Amino acid sequence: MTGIIYLLPSSIPFPLLFSFDPRISRLELPEVPSLPTDKVALDQFPTYEVFHQRKENAAYAYVGPVHAPEADVAFLFAKEQFSRRFPCTGMWVVPTSAIKVTEYGDDQQSVYDRLPLLPADELGTAAATGQESYDIFHLKKRGKAHAHVGQVQAASPEAALQAAKAAFGDQRPVVNVWVIRSADLLRSDDEDRDMWTTTPDKKYREAISYKVQDRIDRFKQEG
Amino acid sequence: MNPTLDLLYRLADDQLILGHRNSEWNGLGPILEEDIAFSSMAQDKLGHSLQLYGLLHELGEAEPDTVAFTRNAPQFHCCQLTELPIGEYDFSLIRHFLFDHAELLRFEALADSSYEPLALVARKVKGELKYHVLHANTWVKRLGTATEEAIERMQAALEFTLPYALSIFETTEAEPEIISSGLFIGEAELQARWEASISKVLAQTALTLPDLRTLTPVAGGRQGQHTEHLQPLLDEMAEVFRLDPTADW
Amino acid sequence: MYGSASTHDIPAKATTGLENEDPILLAEFEARIARGEKIEPTDWMPQLYRKQLTRMIEQHAHSEIIGSLPEGTWITRAPGFRRKMAQMAKVQDEVGHAQLLYSAAETLGKTREQMLSDLVNGKSKYSNVFNYPTPTWADSNVISWLIDAGAIVNQMANAKGSYGPYCRALDRICAEEAFHLKYGHDAVVHMATGTPIQRKMMQEALNRWWPAIMTFFGPSDKMSTHTEILMRWKVKMATNDACRQQFLDMYVPKIWEIGLTLPDANLRKNEEGVWEFSEPDWEDFKRVINGDGPCNAERIAVRRAAEENGAWVRRAMQQPKAQYVRPLA
Numbered sequence: 001m002t003g004i005i006y007l008l009p010s011s012i013p014f015p016l017l018f019s020f021d022p023r024i025s026r027l028e029l030p031e032v033p034s035l036p037t038d039k040v041a042l043d044q045f046p047t048y049e050v051f052h053q054r055k056e057n058a059a060y061a062y063v064g065p066v067h068a069p070e071a072d073v074a075f076l077f078a079k080e081q082f083s084r085r086f087p088c089t090g091m092w093v094v095p096t097s098a099i100k101v102t103e104y105g106d107d108q109q110s111v112y113d114r115l116p117l118l119p120a121d122e123l124g125t126a127a128a129t130g131q132e133s134y135d136i137f138h139l140k141k142r143g144k145a146h147a148h149v150g151q152v153q154a155a156s157p158e159a160a161l162q163a164a165k166a167a168f169g170d171q172r173p174v175v176n177v178w179v180i181r182s183a184d185l186l187r188s189d190d191e192d193r194d195m196w197t198t199t200p201d202k203k204y205r206e207a208i209s210y211k212v213q214d215r216i217d218r219f220k221q222e223g
Numbered sequence: 224m225n226p227t228l229d230l231l232y233r234l235a236d237d238q239l240i241l242g243h244r245n246s247e248w249n250g251l252g253p254i255l256e257e258d259i260a261f262s263s264m265a266q267d268k269l270g271h272s273l274q275l276y277g278l279l280h281e282l283g284e285a286e287p288d289t290v291a292f293t294r295n296a297p298q299f300h301c302c303q304l305t306e307l308p309i310g311e312y313d314f315s316l317i318r319h320f321l322f323d324h325a326e327l328l329r330f331e332a333l334a335d336s337s338y339e340p341l342a343l344v345a346r347k348v349k350g351e352l353k354y355h356v357l358h359a360n361t362w363v364k365r366l367g368t369a370t371e372e373a374i375e376r377m378q379a380a381l382e383f384t385l386p387y388a389l390s391i392f393e394t395t396e397a398e399p400e401i402i403s404s405g406l407f408i409g410e411a412e413l414q415a416r417w418e419a420s421i422s423k424v425l426a427q428t429a430l431t432l433p434d435l436r437t438l439t440p441v442a443g444g445r446q447g448q449h450t451e452h453l454q455p456l457l458d459e460m461a462e463v464f465r466l467d468p469t470a471d472w
Numbered sequence: 473m474y475g476s477a478s479t480h481d482i483p484a485k486a487t488t489g490l491e492n493e494d495p496i497l498l499a500e501f502e503a504r505i506a507r508g509e510k511i512e513p514t515d516w517m518p519q520l521y522r523k524q525l526t527r528m529i530e531q532h533a534h535s536e537i538i539g540s541l542p543e544g545t546w547i548t549r550a551p552g553f554r555r556k557m558a559q560m561a562k563v564q565d566e567v568g569h570a571q572l573l574y575s576a577a578e579t580l581g582k583t584r585e586q587m588l589s590d591l592v593n594g595k596s597k598y599s600n601v602f603n604y605p606t607p608t609w610a611d612s613n614v615i616s617w618l619i620d621a622g623a624i625v626n627q628m629a630n631a632k633g634s635y636g637p638y639c640r641a642l643d644r645i646c647a648e649e650a651f652h653l654k655y656g657h658d659a660v661v662h663m664a665t666g667t668p669i670q671r672k673m674m675q676e677a678l679n680r681w682w683p684a685i686m687t688f689f690g691p692s693d694k695m696s697t698h699t700e701i702l703m704r705w706k707v708k709m710a711t712n713d714a715c716r717q718q719f720l721d722m723y724v725p726k727i728w729e730i731g732l733t734l735p736d737a738n739l740r741k742n743e744e745g746v747w748e749f750s751e752p753d754w755e756d757f758k759r760v761i762n763g764d765g766p767c768n769a770e771r772i773a774v775r776r777a778a779e780e781n782g783a784w785v786r787r788a789m790q791q792p793k794a795q796y797v798r799p800l801a
Contacts, residue, residue: 019770020607021545022459023247026308029773043786044585045254046794047578049801064640065575065799066256067584069789073365076358077256080263081568085648097797104512106504143510143636146801176512178800194350195357201347202270204554205561210654212661216730219665223731243556246547249563250540251774253782255571262564266557273553288552312785366788373788463609464551467669472551472662 046095048074050082051137051148053090060092062137062146071095071186079195085205089196090188098184100157102177107141111177112169118162133182134160136168139175146178157181226397227338228282229300230406233395233445234329235275236301239291240453241322242268243460247309260358264319267351274344281340292464296454302444304387306453313373313380316366320359320424321388325417327352332413337405360424367428374429381430389440392417474535474599474623488701493518505706510636513579513801524707525635526580533573534591534598538771539619540566542602546612558655562616565652569645576637578798592776600757601684603765610663610670610677617656618681618723622688624649625719626710634706637801657726664730671731678727679735686736686752689715720747 017029045067051060063082068074074093083091105111131153137146149168154160160179168174188196203209224232245265252258276287284290304322309315330352333345366373392410402409418435425432443449463472490498497516504511511517540563550559574584590596601619606612624646631642663674690712693699702708710718720739724747727734738750760768 017770017773019545019774020605021541022548023251023544024770024774026247027251027774027777029777043783043790044583044796045786045789046791046796047575047799049799062801064572064644064801065578066571067254068256069365069791069794072361073789076260076361077254079354080260081256081571084259084263084568085565085651096799097795099800101514101800104515107509142512143639145640192353195354196350198267198350202266202561204557205651207650207654210651210658212658215661215665219661219730243548246560249547249560250537250544250567251778251781252567253778253785255537255567255574257785258567259564259571262560262567266560266564269553269557269560273557291553292551311781366785369788372784376784459548461551462549463546466551467667470551470667470670472555472659472666472670 045069046097048078048093049096049099050074050078051092051094051146052082052086052088054087056089058089060090060148065096066093075186075188083196083199084202085199087199089193091196092185092187094180094185098180100161100179102161102179104139104142104176105174107175108173110169110172110174112165112174115161115165117165118158130155134163135180135182135185136160136164137178137180138168138171139177140173142175146176151182224395224397226400226404226406227341228279228284229395229397230401231275231279231282231341232300233302235272235279235290236299237305237322237326237391238268238272238275240299240301240456241305241318242266242272243456244305244307244309245315245319248312248315253312261315264351264355264358267348267355271344271348271351274348278340278344288464292461294457296449296457297447299447299449299453299457300445301449301453302387302390302393303441303450304384304390304444306444306450306456307387308452311376313366313376314384316359316362317377317380317384318388319355320363321384321421322391323352323355323359324420324424325388325391325413327356328416328420329407329413332408336407341406363424363430364427367425367430377428378430381425382433385433385435386438386441389414389435389438390442390444393440393442393445395445474532474539474626488520488698490518490520490701502704505634505704510639511634512636513798520701521705521707522580524702525638526577526582528707529573529577529580529635529638530582530587530590531597531599533570533577533587534596535602536566536570536573537591538598538602538775539615540570541771541774542604542606542767543612543615545606546609549609551609555659559612562652562655565648569641569648572641572644573638575799576635576641579637579801581798583796583798588775588779592772592779594763594772597761598771599688600761600765601681601688602771603760603768604681604684605767607680608673608677610660610673611680613656613659613663613674614677614681615656616652617660618685618727619688620649620652620656621723622685622715622719624653625715625722626689629709629715632706633709640801661730664732675732678732682735683752686716686749687754687757689713689719691754691757717747720749 015031017031019025047065047067048071049065050063052063053060066074066077066081068077071093078091078093102111105114133151134154134157135151136149138149139146149171152160152163152167154163157179161177164177164179242265245261245268248258249262250258252261273287276290279290280286304318330345330348334342334349336342336345366377392414394410398409401407422432498518501517543559544563547559547563550556574587577587578584606615627642627646627649631639631646633639660674663670692713693711699708724734736750738748741747
């Protein structure tokens with residue numbers, strides 16, 4: 001099968017499904033649907049978590065996941081799913097599997113308080129070599145979204161969490177922490193800033209563009 | 224026709240018809256997220272055509288809605304590539320790839336047009352077209368290096384679509400004046416840039432670009448000659464609009 | 473766009489299974505909800521909570537993806553640029569909402585492809601109103617305005633529920649629905665106050681849709697044990713009747729003020745401020761939700777075709793080495 005068969009005149013051996021939708025009619029579906037088939041188990045992409053920046057200099061905040069085969073595709077998908085309706089100046093995506101998650105604490109508390117301090121040698125923090133950058137995200141309240149608080153240098157995710165406690169542990173409340181190796185985050189390119197500035201022009205997607213009270217008032221007066 | 228009107232009609236009609244076609248995928252796409260992305264690009268195309276019809280209106284042509292919803296096929300100047308049915312996703316992606324590469328390069332050049340209102344529009348839509356091309360490239364690179372099935376489909380779609388894609392660059396009688404007045408760099412120059420641009424991406428895939436010199440462009444669209452698919456598209460698009468010509472919808 | 477929380481399809485006599493849950497964990501869980509904190513995916517939760525939420529969010533997601541079809545019917549025919557672009561954006565949003573909701577449901581353990589598989593195999597339900605057709609442009613407008621209005625009543629309530637990922641998705645969805653509601657209202661007002669052809673088309677569409685709209689929030693609540701538990705756990709946030717009353721109170725006056733009538737002679741607000749109406753035909757509702765409606769077969773056939781036609785793309789993009797893990801939040 002190739003994409004060109006649609007141009008051949010169709011000779012369909014079965015009665016077609018009637019639809020009020022001309023797009024559906026063009027699919028030429030049988031009136032009696034084919035037998036259901038279970039989707040193959042492999043038909044499931046990995047997930048990526050997405051963070052967006054609402055305006056310049058604002059902290060990146062979690063907006064949700066997308067399903068995608070690779071980070072570049074996840075980025076394409078994330079852009080339209082999460083920036084088409086709200087202003088956005090940049091976006092990061094990361095494989096879900098690359099995020100280290102702490103346990104969730106109660107609202108008003110800090111999970112850092114329950115984090116045992118591990119000996120430095122166990123974490124390799126003493127060694128200056130093998131250090132890399134980690135991005136730290138906090139959840140301030142259950143039901144809200146994780147937001148970026150900063151970066152730390154560490155030799156492992158566990159060590160990064162310890163470093164995060166030292167750097168950001170005085171913030172509260174902190175219900176949950178995400179630790180992400182900075183190299184695992186795919187970030188939007190500064191050169192592509194113009195790609196993100198188009199949303200505000202699309203007024204037809206804004207409730208505020210639909211003002212109909214005048215028309216109602218006129219109708220009532222004439223009525 | 225006046226060279227400015229000639230150019231604007233071609234640009235606007237291309238965007239309207241392809242935006243319309245691509246909107247047919249909305250809700251029927253292969254992956255939820257892709258469905259959303261493809262719809263955004265279709266909306267962008269509609270938005271671009273509206274801005275271009277707006278320029279035509281400023282030059283004395285009818286309202287955008289009238290121009291878009293009441294003309295018949297012979298009065299349209301879109302290339303035939305844009306009017307073909309959506310087919311399967313391989314064809315729709317290849318058309319998107321071939322068309323949007325030309326579109327991005329076209330509007331980059333138009334940003335320096337001697338007709339300042341058009342240059343303004345061109346600068347405004349560049350951010351959107353950048354995403355369209357990024358989207359097209361990502362898909363072509365992924366599918367063009369994926370399974371045998373995908374490569375075969377994409378190659379077949381490419382070979383089928385190219386003669387139509389060459390019709391993007393069909394010129395009209397106004398071409399010499401369009402170039403000499405600085406309105407636009409001209410279709411031949413655009414085509415040269417386009418070939419370089421698509422070749423660069425295709426070279427990163429298992430797809431083969433045929434020798435374009437051996438292909439015959441499916442021309443005629445710019446002169447109002449269209450495939451049998453355009454008039455039904457227009458009738459469908461205007462079905463409600465034409466129910467009551469006096470109505471405000 | 474989603475109506476009732478569909479808790480009415482839990483068999484009334486089914487066991488809650490609560491006797492098998494750890495009483496200490498259960499008490500902590502309930503205390504957390506009672507003090508207004510949200511539940512997050514890795515928290516302990518009772519089986520019934522997980523099961524009901526999964527079902528509810530999954531049905532909500534299905535309702536969005538199926539709900540994109542009746543309005544999608546007019547996507548190529550919307551009159552004029554303004555309507556054409558907005559109709560596209562609205563249908564797109566419904567698909568976007570499905571994406572958000574499937575993700576929220578996935579955090580509870582069921583994969584998205586399993587949910588989509590259950591949908592195309594007829595194993596899952598979705599909002600029953602989408603089993604009715606949109607034979608005219610005006611029918612699409614009625615959905616854009618009134619079905620979305622109903623959905624907003626329901627979603628605003630559910631956004632105050634106890635499950636974090638669902639609340640996050642609903643916050644975003646409700647913000648987007650504001651456009652849908654205004655767009656739908658704008659389109660209906662233009663029709664109702666327009667030319668005789670437009671007015672007639674709109675009145676006929678409203679007459680067709682009103683019975684379905686009256687069933688949108690589901691049958692009257694029978695306060696079963698389950699409903700009580702689900703309301704205590706903030707899974708179900710408002711009764712079907714309360715949602716229906718709120719909807720009628722907000723929208724019937726707006727329908728009447730533009731000269732449209734509703735095909736129910738008994739519809740009125742009584743002295744106590746409660747809306748009275750003819751009881752909807754629940755037998756017909758059951759018949760349709762169980763598969764015998766005018767568009768059930770088409771809706772499923774279209775989703776199946778979309779799945780089948782897109783299968784080669786997904787196959788080609790598979791990364792055998794990449795492991796699926798459920799989304800975090």
